Amino acid sequence: MLDQFDLSPLVTPAMDWFQVNKRDLPWRRDRDPYHIWVSEIMLQQTRVEAVKPYYQGFLAALPSIADLAACPQDQLNKLWEGLGYYSRVRNMQKAAEVIMEKFGGQMPSDYDAILSLPGIGPYTAGAISSIAFDLPAPAVDGNVLRILARVSEDDIDIKSDLAKKRAQAALEGVMPASGSGIFNQAMMEIGATACLPNGDPLCGQCPWKKYCLANRHGSWDHLPVRSKGKPRRIEERTVFIVRNGSRVVIDRRPDRGLLAGLYEFPNVREHLSEEAALAYAEQMGYEPLRIRRLEEARHIFSHVEWRMIGYEIRVSDAELAKEMVENVPADKISWPVDIGEISRKYAIPSAFAAYAKAIQLERGPKREDRVMGL
Numbered sequence: 444m445l446d447q448f449d450l451s452p453l454v455t456p457a458m459d460w461f462q463v464n465k466r467d468l469p470w471r472r473d474r475d476p477y478h479i480w481v482s483e484i485m486l487q488q489t490r491v492e493a494v495k496p497y498y499q500g501f502l503a504a505l506p507s508i509a510d511l512a513a514c515p516q517d518q519l520n521k522l523w524e525g526l527g528y529y530s531r532v533r534n535m536q537k538a539a540e541v542i543m544e545k546f547g548g549q550m551p552s553d554y555d556a557i558l559s560l561p562g563i564g565p566y567t568a569g570a571i572s573s574i575a576f577d578l579p580a581p582a583v584d585g586n587v588l589r590i591l592a593r594v595s596e597d598d599i600d601i602k603s604d605l606a607k608k609r610a611q612a613a614l615e616g617v618m619p620a621s622g623s624g625i626f627n628q629a630m631m632e633i634g635a636t637a638c639l640p641n642g643d644p645l646c647g648q649c650p651w652k653k654y655c656l657a658n659r660h661g662s663w664d665h666l667p668v669r670s671k672g673k674p675r676r677i678e679e680r681t682v683f684i685v686r687n688g689s690r691v692v693i694d695r696r697p698d699r700g701l702l703a704g705l706y707e708f709p710n711v712r713e714h715l716s717e718e719a720a721l722a723y724a725e726q727m728g729y730e731p732l733r734i735r736r737l738e739e740a741r742h743i744f745s746h747v748e749w750r751m752i753g754y755e756i757r758v759s760d761a762e763l764a765k766e767m768v769e770n771v772p773a774d775k776i777s778w779p780v781d782i783g784e785i786s787r788k789y790a791i792p793s794a795f796a797a798y799a800k801a802i803q804l805e806r807g808p809k810r811e812d813r814v815m816g817l
């Protein structure tokens with residue numbers, strides 16, 4: 444159990460190991476609090492390799508907290524396109540506005556002030572405080588909970604608030620007076636490269652192998668204990684690529700709710716047959732010339748799973764030239780846009796990736812214009 448386990452002998456071996464074994468990651472090259480903040484928010488629920496190009500593109504486009512605060516919403520969403528959980532970047536912008544108003548444009552060097560910012564919880568506040576400002580604040584995330592559960596052979600449900608509180612308290616008791624950021628990053632690194640979340644942990648490479656009860660007893664395969672969440676709701680959708688040549692209809696999603704303020708291809712919440720899809724297109728105000736069935740796709744959000752079918756519907760120029768399409772709900776805007784322009788300006792979330800691919804629409808941060816911040 445963690446509350447009966449002495450963590451103090453683990454601190455120095457973890458820090459020494461980290462100095463030798465740390466991966467060279469772009470956000471480890473300086474201790475700028477804005478850079479650390481951006482990387483920590485991007486890394487939540489996203490793999491390191493996926494984050495790298497986004498991190499570089501984001502900072503090239505928005506090099507300061509002032510730039511983030513002033514960034515138009517469409518550009519901000521475009522910089523985040525494909526990373527998912529877009530509320531993260533909306534909250535970052537809200538926090539940047541607070542930093543501009545209350546803290547003179549500089550990230551405050553105080554744990555409680557950092558924690559008070561929108562979208563920043565105890566983990567992120569701990570990471571920024573310790574890495575940028577060397578404050579002795581723990582940064583407890585799922586990785587840290589996993590390695591602590593294993594090292595102390597603790598079978599508490601790591602999704603519970605009690606597990607987080609206990610880990611926070613246990614680490615507060617052993618944070619080094621200097622180098623707390625190194626210690627926090629060392630635990631993150633152990634979780635990422637040795638005490639793996641899926642598959643067997645690589646105990647031979649772990650600085651805690653001598654101390655770890657799960658390693659000693661071979662109990663790592665049933666640790667940590669994680670309660671099962673609620674099953675996801677399944678939603679069936681039909682996605683429409685309504686196009687003429689290189690012009691395709693996109694909608695803007697409402698400002699609240701799932702994928703708020705992002706762009707999408709028109710879609711309905713049911714699976715439609717080809718005949719029903721043609722009828723629906725006519726009801727939307729188009730005269731279809733041809734229809735082609737597209738591949739099926741699936742997208743998993745935290746609480747819902749979309750199971751999608753799609754149709755490409757070719758329509759005449761005159762039909763597609765209509766500025767606004769009839770029968771579109773009032774909170775949506777629907778208009779035809781050149782594929783190249785969508786690629787440059789409008790963020791299409793990954794849920795529609797299969798349909799974006801079907802029209803060779805480029806998404807994500809790899810294009811040069813994104814890195815240049817245009």
Ligand code: SF4
Nearest residue numbers: 638644646649652655
């Ligand atoms: S020794 Fe093995 S089980 Fe224990 S913390 Fe290290 S990698 Fe995880």
